[in-house]
Amino acid sequence: MSLPRGSADLVILLPTGSEPGPYDVQLLDGDLRSRADAKGTAAIEDFVTTLRVRIDLGQLAAGRYQLAVRREGDSWRMFPAVVN
Numbered sequence: 001m002s003l004p005r006g007s008a009d010l011v012i013l014l015p016t017g018s019e020p021g022p023y024d025v026q027l028l029d030g031d032l033r034s035r036a037d038a039k040g041t042a043a044i045e046d047f048v049t050t051l052r053v054r055i056d057l058g059q060l061a062a063g064r065y066q067l068a069v070r071r072e073g074d075s076w077r078m079f080p081a082v083v084n
Contacts, residue, residue, distance in 0.1 A: 001080065002081075003067075007057070008054070012050070012069060014042060014048075014050070020042045020043050022072045025067070035059075036055050038054060065082070067081040
């Protein structure tokens with residue numbers, strides 16, 4: 001996933017079977033430290049659980065990160081991300 005520096009509106013299509021509801025999102029560096037975070041509420045749109053969040057990536061250096069997503073109370077799911 002490629003992410004722009006600055007304030008970004010993310011639309012995350014969650015894996016099949018993901019429940020709608022409140023979610024946490026974090027962008028983690030190589031040491032798995034949180035560098036940015038956001039909260040949003042996922043909804044089912046056209047049969048896909050879709051999470052929309054605004055996250056500020058303006059203070060981050062370009063490079064590789066992990067996008068961590070979890071429904072409140074569940075385990076984190078990690079996805080590779082690159083900030084441009």
